[in-house]
Amino acid sequence: MTPLDKRVPGRTLAAIIPPPAQPLPVNFWRAVRRQLGPPIRPGPSLPALASPGWRRRAGAGGNLVNTLRQHRSATFWDDMYSAPDIRPAPIPRAEIGQFQDRVAASAGPAVIDVGTGLGEWACRMSKLGLTVTGYDYSPVAIESARRLHHNHGPLTFEVHDFDADAIPRHLQRESVDVVSCRHVLHFLERPRFIADARRWLHKNGVLHITTAVAEKMRDGRHVGLREAEVRELARGWREYDRYDVDPHGEITAVVLRGPYT
Ligand SMILES: C[S@@+](CC[C@H](N)C(=O)[O-])C[C@H]1O[C@@H](n2cnc3c(N)ncnc32)[C@H](O)[C@@H]1O
Known part of the structure; x- marks a missing residue:
């Protein structure tokens, strides 16, 4: 659990952001926190998204990862990249x-x-x-x-x-x-x-x-x-x-x- 998880009950941030092992821009978490003031988009909670009904609607074999793609858009990334202090993290x-x-x-x-x-x-x-x-x-x-x-x-x-x-x-x-x-x-x-x-x-x-x-x-x-x-x-x-x-x-x-x- 991160402090952010507590702020958005029922919605695991992991579902919304890329994994930490990939290079995230410096201060990415701060940008995410800004982004997550209100929920990204009103909609079903993560447990609801994981339900069989949602999995069926998600297609591609009921892949939860695919389901979650619906919560991303160019606007989501625009907001993320608009954070004034965002910088690319170095590539290993x-x-x-x-x-x-x-x-x-x-x-x-x-x-x-x-x-x-x-x-x-x-x-x-x-x-x-x-x-x-x-x-x-x-x-x-x-x-x-x-x-x-x-x-x-x-x-x-x-x-x-x-x-x-x-x-x-x-x-x-x-x-x-x-x-x-x-x-x-x-x-x-x-x-x-x-x-x-x-x-x-x-x-x-x-x-x-x-x-x-x-x-x-x-x-x-x-x-x-x-x-x-x-x-x-x-x-x-x-x-x-x-x-x-x-x-x-x-x-x-x-x-x-x-x-x-
Ligand atoms: C997790 S970031 C990875 C950024 C970069 N490749 C890296 O390794 O640091 C995912 C990127 O994919 C872009 N993206 C997602 N869906 C896309 C689409 N349909 N067409 C073009 N870009 C897309 C997002 O805007 C975002 O910049």
Whole structure:
């Protein structure tokens, strides 16, 4: 329990925020606290959301994580990123090292970062010599990312909603070497997004997904993808690789290569 849990009885914050093991912006908790003055959106309490009726309506096998996605929106993230003292947290050196070894060294240079937030991960990828475009549906995040990283290499940021918007003109078929998706996939309409990513990637391109594994969260929070969903990602790709980003396997990374079998 955090003090915030006490302020919103019946609603576990874990359901609303990303896991702490992923890089949260500095002062993220203060921003969340501000955000949670009133409940984010009037609606059923978390126990109600977990009920079988709600699970059925949530679809995707009654996945509670999917159900909770309904409580996020671009506006939610805009508010989060509007906190005056919000700054990106640094990316652990080991994480970017693993990405470099397993993906950057062997894929081409054209990268898109899906749900880039404040753009820190996109910036680190660009420092590896990659040409990165970071997309996010929060205009506030994109504005901040542009301001924070304007001097850093071949790096651009664009507003785009991967669930709702038409595909951007410059995302052509087989135009991208790496699609990076860090702590975002569980927010997206997965079938549409994966189909899009497969189309955008070159024949040897890589979809790189970093996600929390819901069952492995040692504090019991249901965030990220379930283990079965992580395994399911392998379907239809020529190569599947996986490695854990932290020693406990709470955060895992999946490397999907070769969209055409
Ligand atoms: C947990 S943050 C991760 C930010 C960043 N990738 C990182 O690793 O620090 C999730 C991000 O996904 C973005 N997002 C969620 N759904 C999205 C969508 N449909 N289209 C674009 N961005 C989305 C949110 O605005 C937010 O910035």
